[in-house]
Structure formats: C-alpha cells, structure tokens
Amino acid sequence: MCPVSDERAAVGRTSAGTLRVGVLGARGRMGLEVCRAVDAAEDLELVATIDQGDQLSKAADAGAQVMVDFTTPDTVMDNLNWGIDQGINVVVGTSGFTEQRLDQVRGWLSHRPGVGVVIAPNFGIGAVLMMQFAARAARYFESVEIIEQHHPKKLDAPSGTATHTARLVAQARAEAGLAAPPDATTDEVAGARGADIDGIRVHAVRATGLVAHQEVLFGTAGETLTIRHDSFDRASFMPGVLLAVRSVSNRPGLTVGLDALLD
Amino acid sequence: MCPVSDERAAVGRTSAGTLRVGVLGARGRMGLEVCRAVDAAEDLELVATIDQGDQLSKAADAGAQVMVDFTTPDTVMDNLNWGIDQGINVVVGTSGFTEQRLDQVRGWLSHRPGVGVVIAPNFGIGAVLMMQFAARAARYFESVEIIEQHHPKKLDAPSGTATHTARLVAQARAEAGLAAPPDATTDEVAGARGADIDGIRVHAVRATGLVAHQEVLFGTAGETLTIRHDSFDRASFMPGVLLAVRSVSNRPGLTVGLDALLD
Amino acid sequence: MCPVSDERAAVGRTSAGTLRVGVLGARGRMGLEVCRAVDAAEDLELVATIDQGDQLSKAADAGAQVMVDFTTPDTVMDNLNWGIDQGINVVVGTSGFTEQRLDQVRGWLSHRPGVGVVIAPNFGIGAVLMMQFAARAARYFESVEIIEQHHPKKLDAPSGTATHTARLVAQARAEAGLAAPPDATTDEVAGARGADIDGIRVHAVRATGLVAHQEVLFGTAGETLTIRHDSFDRASFMPGVLLAVRSVSNRPGLTVGLDALLD
C-alpha cells in the first residue's frame, strides 16, 4: 500500500524545497496513513519506509532528515537513540512515554544539540485545540461537565482524553480560585451524575455507530459554551503529524505534546 | 397579573365560537401562564380565575365549559369531583395521581357520561413527541443512551422524564427481541457509564445556565439518530394545555397523558 | 474492486430463487458498496456492473430483473427511460429529482404497467425515521428549519433528503392549517436565511470531515425539538437498498421514498 519503494528513494527527488522523511512502523495502521499523507504533501518526500525486519540504516542511506515513529513501546527507544545519534530529527506517536523515558531522550539530545524530537500522545489537532480551549474557558464559568462518546468496543470509561481534559479544567479552576460547580442533587440513581475526575463530572456514552467524540459543556448564568470534537477517522491525525514533521527541524531538543507547535 | 376580572366574565363575550374557560390555581406560576395563554387565544375566553379563598361556584356562575386545574394534590380531587358533578370538562396538570385516584375519577365520570377529563403529567408537546419517537425508533437500533441536562438546583438525577423515556425504550426493545446494547467496558471510573434504568444507560448533566434538556441517542452500524428536546420556559407547556382545553369536550371519560391527543 | 465480472454474469448462476441485479454507476463510491452488498446477499445475484463507457444493453443481455442506479442527475433519466422500456425494474438513489422529473417517470411507467420504480432520496433507515418523525411533529410547532451538513464534494445543495424532508413538513403544516413560520428579517445578506423549499428554510453546510448529517429543528414558545441524523458510512444505506431491490418487483408504478417499504 505504502507507495514509496527503495528504488524511488535511491533515485531521489532532489527538489530543493522538499523535506526527506522516513517512516518507522510503516506497515502498521498509523504508519500506512503517515506514508500516504507524506507522499501526498508537495513539500515532503517519503524516502524510506521501515518496519519489522528492516534495518534502520535504510533511513540514513536514503538521506532522511526527519523520521516518524509509530512503532511499539519496545522498539521506540532504540529507534530514538539511533536517530538522534545520526543527527536525524524524530517525530514520535508511539505510546508508553514515562517521565523517566523522556529524561533519557533529553540526555541523548544533550549530546546532539542541533537535533529535534517531538513526542506527542495525541496528534489530533482538533482534540488538542479542544483541550486548550477548555483549559482557557474554565476560569470564566461556574459549571463544567464533560460528555465523551465512543464506539462500544472501547475498554476504558471515561476515555484518556476526557480524563486529561478534566484534569486540565480542574487545575485551571483551582488556579482561578473557583469553588466546586453547584449541584443540589440529593436523590441520585447510582452513576447518573457520572464519574468524578478531580471534582469534574465526566459522562461516557457508548453506542454502535459512534467513533470518537467529546463535548466540554461550560455554563454560567444565562449562557453555555460548548466545545465539541468529532473524530471519524485515523486520517484526522495526519495534519498534526505533518505539522510536527515540518516543525521539528526548527525545534532543537525535546518537545512534548502538539500544543507547543500550535501558535 | 392575570388579566381577566370577574367583571369582565360577568359582562361576557358571547362570541358564538369561543370556549369558556376557568382556571383553578390561577395565581400559581403555572396558573398565571395558563391565564395568559387562554386570554391570548382567539377561540378561548377566560371567564373565571380561582385560587385559595375563592368559591368553585365562580366557575359555574361564569358559565365555564372547561376548567384547567394547576392546584395541589390536596385540593385537586375535590375540584374534580365538583367539576364533573357540574358537567364541566376538566384539564388537570396537578401532580400526584396514583392508579387509585384515577379509578376514583373514572367512577365519578361513569355517572356523568358526557363529561371529559384530561389528566397529564407533562403538557410539553415537545417532550411527549420526544418520548413517542424514542419508543418508535427503539427497535431499529442496536444501541441507545439518554443524556439529560438540567439546571443545578434540580434534586433528582436522572429526571423523571429521562427515567420514563428509558422505560419506554426498554419495553420497545424487549418487544422487538433486542439484546442488551453492546458495551465492552472493563475499566470504569465509578459512574462514568451512567445510571442503569431497565438496562438503558442514562446520564444526568447539571450546569448553571441550563434549563431542561434531553437527548436520546440511537446508534447502529454507520449511523446515529438523535432526538433532542430543549425547554427554556414554562410557556412551553401552554400549547399542550390549550390542545387539551380544545379537545377535552370531544373526549368524554378519562384521558391520561397528552399522547392520546396528538394525532 | 467490484467482484462481479462480465464472464461471471455470462456463466450465470441459475439458482431458481435469486433475483438478477445490475448496478449502474458501479465504479462510483455508492455503486461499489451496492455491488458488495448485492454480492453478499444469498438471494441476490449481481449480473451486470455498468459505468461510464459501458452500454446499458449489458444489463439486458445479462438478464437483469432489477437495476440499481447510483449515477448522476445528467444520466439517470436516460437510464430510467431505457430500463422501463426494457421492462426492467429500477431502484434509484441518484439525486436531483424534481416534481417534473417524477412526472416524466410516471409517464414512461404508464406505458409499461408491470414495471416498478423506487426512487429514494435516502436509503438509510435512520434518515427515513427522521423524515417520518419530522412529518409527524410538523403540525405542533410554529417554526421549523432544516440544516443539512455534508462533505464538500457534494454537487447539489440542499441534499435530496433535505428537500424531501422540507416537502413532507410543508405538506403536514398545510394540512394542519398552519401559517408560514414567523420571520421578521428585513435586513438580509443574500443567502443568509437559506433556500426556500415549499416555504421551509433549508441550510446546506459543506465541510471537509463531514459525511452526511441532517438536523430538523422545530420551535414553539419556550421549547425546541431537534431530530438529527448522522451517517458516517455508506454501509448504513445498504439494508435500505436491498429492501428496495427485493420489493420493487412487487410494486408496479412509481414509489417515492423508502417509507412505503418499511411497514
């Protein structure tokens, strides 16, 4: 599926303005999407596609300036170590990054001051903006609740994004000195009022036909403000990945989260 | 506030086509709205407004053909007994009707076969249609959940309307032989998945700025159907009250619920 | 992609009970789904797949008993004319049917009394329920508007479903004796108030990321009722298409809308 072959990389498109990109985990679901998206972007050139059984050196041989890693927690640290050592910038969507791992990456980068690494748990620009806006609106509204809606095969409730949003909102309210949202409920059927995440009520809806949706509802006297994100497709992460690919060379050192790139 | 005086009723507007209406509980919040709505309707004439301290006979003296009762559970049965005895049709929005009370009313009506009584727990046409549509759609969708949203002074969660809707939907699914909606949740923060009402998940949101809102979300492969009702104002019950006022004379005996009038 | 070849059609599966189906617009997005769905149905046989550059006669040569047309407004009338003339029943999902076009089809059918045509602006059961509910609610609300939202590759605005819904709603309002919805607009930037379809305002939103969505908003004093349908996947239309394919032979003449086939 992934349309770039070694031959093509070997031939090379030497267009002055294009950025040479390698994809690690290129045969995975996300990797395939990244290959398509890079290939379709006029200013990017897909020069290496690497998956299990391939040598990382393919990326260096092909002259990759940026590597995108959607592999597994088991292999991503080796890939990062090698890439940084080679002076190749890296964009990482692989999960499993602890504070310890981030420190390890910072350590490697300290020896290669020109290299940039962007590690983001969520490349959906819409989701990231939703969280930014929610954190910003939080201090101005007496009430706030979160309703997330997903397909019924999801194992956790609420979603990681909803939990993260609730924490950001709770922190912003605390900083602004807001009291708990008013709630006179005295007679509740268990669960009706949702989960309590740092004092913020979060409701998780599950239904066939849904994909991944979240609504943050703010209310104060006489008005409500709603921020809603609907994600229908893995393709929705690609603009965020491409933004990171285009930005990483200009951001030496470690950048965590897509937020910092959105200005 | 209520603009109709005894004087005016005494003078009488003898327009052939108008229906003469008396309001019991005329100084209450709902009663005042009913007075306004009747007064504003060209085909209705407000001929008597009765509240604590007034004699019911005012309604008969003014020639009321229909009485609207928004009083209290303590007085509504006496009002009904008297009205039926006088041959006056009655529309009742007062709460507290048990099956036993309904039987009592049926007994009184059996002696006055021409008289009609409409007793409805909810005069909001929008809410009643929402429930009808939800019951009808229920059999065609694998999944369904209910999200109700109210002001934070509400004491119960979920709302009575949401609970009633969940029961109607559960019954329709059972009749169609549907299994429980799919839900793979294994890792839940307590309450995230809402209250379980007859197997239907119901979520209750509370926020300043909200009034009374409900959404019934149906889902099946590739599509969702949402039925949403937003009520901002007590005025929203008036079309239902007027519909009942206009219909009750043509419906001898007892009619329970607004549903039967919506055809 | 579409798995049926001419060779296969030529060989023929002569199973007594199967219905022989041809698909027009077979390489289009909807056409491909129809091919898959017909092919997967045990009681249906996909005998001809026709697209630009193919002769309609392929369908007749292959002995098609039903043709499914998901082509374009430009070609659908010629296809219908030909199919009816050949005595082949036709199921049409192509958009762009005006009253004039429907009359034209009725005229052709009057010369071929045994032939059935089903033209449906929408084959999703959720969409059909939305339209039924909208028609039923219409008489109870002073105001109603329709907002449809689709991907930006859609050629017509508003969608066929929205136009059809508007007509159903307008008819229900007329039957109930309702006046035009109130609208005090005196200062309008051209187009702001949407298209006027039989007196009902219809708004067409186009945005990347959307698939096919429609909202019917009803309002009266103090309340609104919203019926919303979201379709994320073409697969959601297939049960309706197959129902029409199976029913059309038993419904000589013109049937407009899936509704009639549902009960």
Add this chain to the structure above:
Amino acid sequence: MCPVSDERAAVGRTSAGTLRVGVLGARGRMGLEVCRAVDAAEDLELVATIDQGDQLSKAADAGAQVMVDFTTPDTVMDNLNWGIDQGINVVVGTSGFTEQRLDQVRGWLSHRPGVGVVIAPNFGIGAVLMMQFAARAARYFESVEIIEQHHPKKLDAPSGTATHTARLVAQARAEAGLAAPPDATTDEVAGARGADIDGIRVHAVRATGLVAHQEVLFGTAGETLTIRHDSFDRASFMPGVLLAVRSVSNRPGLTVGLDALLD
C-alpha cells in the same frame, strides 16, 4: 426594581475593600440587570443609579469610582466626557461607537492619564471566548462555516456576532495562507449555501423558542471541531460587565472589547 436608593448611597458602606459603582441608564433593561448584579456582588457597592431626569453629579456626590453606562448613543458621549473629567473610570455597553467617537474618547483621556474606560460591543464572555477560539482554530482547518440561530423577531441576518466571527476567521485564514474552503456545489437552490461574508459561509436560522445561539464548525480530513455558544438570558452579560468593572481601574486609557480583559 433597582434596590439601591440615594439614602443608602448617602449613608455609604465604607467597607475598605469594596468598589463604589454608579449605573447610568439604570431603569433600562440592561441597566436594571447591572444594578442587580452589582448589588449582589460582595466586592462591589452600588452607590448611584441614574436615568433620564437625574443629574450626573449624583455619581460624583456618591463617590462612585466606576460608572457603568448602558444609555443611548445620544447621551453616552456627554456621560463619558463628564466622567473622565471627574476622574471616574467608565465601563460602556452602549452601542454606536465609530472610530471617530473612539478617537474623541482617547483625546479626553489624554488629559486625565489615570482614568480608564472600557467600551465593549458585547459583554457576553461566552460569545467573546467563542470568537477568540474561532480565530485561533481557523488556521488549522480546511473548512469552516458558521450557523447562528435566533428568535424570529430579529431583523438582521446574519447576526452582528456571526458577521464579526466570520471576519475574524477569514482574517486568520488569510494570514495563514489558506485557500478558500473546498466546495464542489454546482447545483444550488438559491440561498442554500448561506451568505458569503469575506469568503466564509454563514447560515441564519430563525425559530420561535430560540433565543441567541451560534455554532462555528471547523472541519478537516476525518474530524470536526465545533464551538457553540447558547445565550438564554440578558443575565449572561453580567459576568462580563462585572469583570470590566473590576478591571477598569487598573487599565488607564481606552480599552475596546472584552477580549483584552480575558487572560
């Protein structure tokens, strides 16, 4: 209605921390709300209520530190001139401010460098945040459309807020070098695609039961982000007015728009 009398102001509440506020246009709809809101705020003291027939000197006599002006375009400039001259900070919600008028106010303020004036066309924090978020999100999405929904007595379509939002969004897109949103529409019933405001499509819905609502819908491949504001009540403007009242003393000179106060 407005609960503060001259007597009370004369007596004075000398609580160290409270800010002394006068209201101009105190008997108007907005003025009454401001009186109520100021009176209910523990850190504010309503010391003068002024309307037609009252002397401005009442405000000075009562020791007002901030004046709130919800009067008319005819009188607001005189009020501002007098207030600035007296060294009283002014918060203005009165409409009709042209660039020329703003310059006039700046001129007056140049002679009284310690005085602050805040002039805002919209004190709804929710609406202002909606516009800020829309302007910020604009550059990241291929598509954007605006749907505003109001009561049917509104004269203009689209609303001033929608028009302003469209312009902000158009400007942000232009600065980011985005092309026009994709739109393949070739067959449009006039008006279906809404009004064109600086290249952004805006749809105006009008229905009984609605108050003031706006949705900004952003879309890119596979996802949408929606920012929605619902305003049910004039009370919704009060948090913004109070924010301005509390901030104006610390903002010498002229501040236009609530945006600058939201940090």
